[in-house]
Amino acid sequence: MNEVLATGRRTVPRWMATPESITAALLVVAFGVSAAFVPRFLDAAYLLDRSSLYMEVGLMALAMTFVIVAGHIDLSCASILALVGTSIATLHVKLGVPLLPLVFLAPLLGALLGGINGVIVAQLGLPSLVVTLATMALYRGLAQVLLGDHSVSLPAWFTGIERVAIAGTLLPVPLVLFLGLAVALGLVLHKTVFGTWVFAMGTNAEAARYSGVPVAQVTISVFVMSGVFSAMAAMIMISRLGVARYDHALGLELDVITAVVLGGASIFGGRGTVTGSVLALFLIAVLQTGMGVANVKAEYQATASGALLIVAVLMGNCFARFRKWTASKGEGSCSGS
Amino acid sequence: MNNRWRLVEVRELPTLALWVLICAVTALVQPKFLTAGVFRSILLWIPLLVVVAMGEMMVMLTRGVDVSVGSMMGLAGMAVGIALRDHPGIGVYGAMVLGIALGATLGAVNGLLIAYGNVPAIVATLGTLGAYRGLVHIVSRGVQVDEYNLPRELGRWSIDGPFGQTLVPWVVVFAILAAAGTLLFLRFTRVGRDIYAIGGNPEAAWLRGIPVRRVTFLVYVLSGLGSGLAGVLYASRFGTINPAAIGSGFELIAISAVVVGGVSVFGGSGTVAGVVLGCLLLGTISTALTVLNIADAWQGTTYGLVILVAVIFDHWMGTRFRKA
Amino acid sequence: MVIPMGEQVPLVKAVGLYKAFEGVDVLKNASLDLLPGEIHALVGENGAGKSTLARIIGGVHTPRAGTVQVNGRTVHFHRPCDAIAQGIALIHQEPLTFPDLSVAENIFIGRQPRRHGRIDWNAVHREAAEILESLGVKIDPRAKVRGLSIADQQMVEMASALSQHAKILLMDETTAALTPSEVERLFGILRQLRDRGAALAFIGHRLEEIFEICDRITVLRDGEIVGQRLTKETSIDEILRLMVGRPLAALFAKDVKHAIGSIALETRRLTCAGQFSDITLQVRAGEVVGLAGLVGAGRTEVARAIFGIEKIDAGEIRIGGQAVQVAGPRGAMKKGLALVPEERQRHGLLMPMSVWQNTTLAIVDRLARFGWRRDAMARDVARIGVKRLDVKLRGIDQPIRELSGGNQQKVVLSKWLATKPKVMLLDEPTRGIDISAKAEVHRLVSELAAEGMAVLMISSDLLEVLAMSDRILVMREGRIVAEFPREEATAERVIAAATGQVLRE
Structure with a gap:
């Protein structure tokens, strides 16, 4: 039996066998096609300018990678964004609290909102799908209660973060912040004890618990992370748009989840990389920018986003089946000899 | 004890109690609540929800979820509106068939992805939630269908009933028929029982020879079918069909009703009576908020809270029950 | 015939x-x-x-x-x-x-008797009752299966x-x-x-x-x-x-010449409603205690309760002579307990992950510095474990699911040995593994006991219990009903105690 195991059965090179490589290839193709039709795609300043539109989704996708790898889902992230944005704006504009400390308070508020999700999921063992579906409505509803249908404008010094570039470069602040955090979270997910626990939990939560992984704490942590990153995204969004509204980022959780799943993460948990999510985010950005240039209306783009999410998962399934098939073929030839 | 026709199980009692409590409190604060007009507005609010919730309930009984119901309802309702505007010749009944068939087709796409494509229900329906909503904008070109575009007969379904202009208009009758049909289907057909079995223990269901994929496919078709019917009822009830408004966020209300109605979020248990009661409760809350002059903004918060309270309550009951 | x-x-x-x-x-x-x-x-x-x-x-x-x-x-x-x-x-x-369906429906699911195209519930219940009666069991066909x-x-x-x-x-x-x-x-x-x-x-x-x-x-x-x-x-x-x-005769038997030390694990009147009650037992350092009984007698639940997975309603657990509150497996692990679970693939292993990741999962935080994993050290630990238990594999990077059942079980054991426990709870440690791996496991258990570890071994394999245990406890319907020292234990006596028969001697 040992000889069977000892026989190599890898028929595809290892680097090709990762889901991220497909995402990367798609990104190259999408970029190439876009550039061929729209010359502006080769203008770095234009691209960097457009990138800011996607950094809010990007930040939430970084944290969502942890949530999904841990075997959960957070449908409430976009609602947390809206609630944090409206709360901060309300505190500043209506109650006169200085804005600077509020910017630092925002992540704490996000942590609290995410923590509520996490505690309910971890302590009561309820499916995160239902819990975050409820808080998705709840948090968005509270945002609406706070501001109603009004927009609250923020002071001029606070707005326009996407037009601020890092000194001496063309790189806008949101992009730099996103890339920096992506590197940091990539290290956390793939190099630390916490990341290992996240993977273990997503692979088999029961086995992880039996092996001394503090499953409840890890669960709460990933939801808190999701809340904190949504809050950061909220700050960037209200700065970029100059106003806070309850319907900011409405439906954006769809894009966030699409990015993570398109990046090769398994919706069942246990598989996924930060690199994959980042690549997938840029793929979405290129596709949506391309559609924008081609004059496809924003409302119509929902169809493309939804289809993309489904295609991403279907592709993942085919990919898994293909791997299983090559594995079983290898196995067949081994025992036959 | 013969429990064949026992419609109300123990789980429904708290929902019923909560409903009575809400009615009582609202009536105390605002006596206007106890008028025929309010009763009628509750009755008109519920039918849309009931037909969608029946399908959502069957999906959730199999441990699935369908968050695309609002978009399916939107697309079916929009198509019906456009068909009646551009080809009035098809008549309201033709339009109704069209809406239901379209809904079932959209549901079948979900069902194919989930049952045969192995796409998790939440991902598939989250995807089609976006995709179908985009299609609503595309087919309508962003233009709403106005009341004068629709035949008057359609609107009269929300006013006239089988007994003339009564408290029970046709849309309510449709909803009652949908609920009764679901009840009979779940109780007296093998497929109906298979739905419970799949949710209760999917692996055992497969090993016992239940066609799990086929039944899973079917529940999503039924969910689409209900949503399609709801789209038609929406056109009748509101007259105006706006691509951004129709069915938007309705998945939340439907899931709230199902969960509040006592369907387990882990699948396998729940009754039609409970879900109808859940619909009644949500309809009452929504109307009570209006009667009490509480801002519309509180609606979303309410649905979120209601889902949370219901699942936590069920969890609490479950642990107490197991300990006992 | x-x-x-x-x-x-x-x-x-x-x-x-x-x-x-x-x-x-x-x-x-x-x-x-x-x-x-x-x-x-x-x-x-x-x-x-x-x-x-x-x-x-x-x-x-x-x-x-x-x-x-x-x-x-x-x-x-x-x-x-x-x-x-x-x-x-x-x-x-x-x-x-199907826990939420009735007994009758569980019997007939997918094949319910019908009349006029609809399920005839009277027939369902009547026929279910007939079949149950022919089997001689008293179960209400209308009752739910849950419970x-x-x-x-x-x-x-x-x-x-x-x-x-x-x-x-x-x-x-x-x-x-x-x-x-x-x-x-x-x-x-x-x-x-x-x-x-x-x-x-x-x-x-x-x-x-x-x-x-x-x-x-x-x-x-x-x-x-x-x-x-x-x-x-x-x-x-x-x-x-x-x-x-x-x-x-070649079945491995425990080496009994080593001295048995002080009490390492003790439970006093441990109770978990509906699972087991009044479990009082002691395991000493260097001792192997066998826990025998029928499937469903509550043995696994006792092990899980000691390890902090199931909540205890009453009673206390003492480790090394001190009463402890075990808050979850992590707490139990810190107190020197280890549990090799019955369902290896569900509770013991992360199937897609590699051998070294599985071996060091329980100590990944102990091996880390400031939260950073130290994979080189982890791989060394895995290599030592693989060597000690003679795990047959291609390399420690191989996914665990490619290993045979016996080798998988050895990895579970080496995972727990890496935590350096004082008390080992083994739940069906040789279920579903081949003969040679079984002998390896028995040799290891004997070795560990000789080194002074306390072992509580649940097993449905009677020969194994008899060969490996210094003492045998027998459970029936959630209670400990008999205790035999090694010399007095025979297969007949253990079976009689487990099934509640009176033995004619």
């Missing part, structure tokens, strides 16, 4: 079946005939391939090679309903029930198989959770079915039972069929020899 073999047409004829899971061959060139009017036993050690064979015939698995014929016609089953349609009923090892004992659930499943009027009945360890009187009743029904010309395959571990009821015995070892005998022409000893493939 002797049937002249070779003249009858077999109801089922399986020829040359092969099956592999995750690259491990579990069935190799297995062939089997089931004749009408016979009860045919499939015996073998855990992991010998009996269940796989039955599951292929039952349509649960598709073989990689080989054919199955029913009534002389070759069939290709892709799913269980294909087999059910051919009149084959398979009763699974663990009862497959029934394992034995009752097993009976419900048996009733379901009977209701199919199957010509071919495959039973996978159906009697494991039943009391002797229930077994007797069941056997009566099986004989009736046999006399009506059905073919029955019976998988079991209790050879006495098998010799009582079966006409023919097929022995499997490591996925191959190693012998077939008529029951009246063979003996228990011969069958045992075929099963293990070596003389019985």
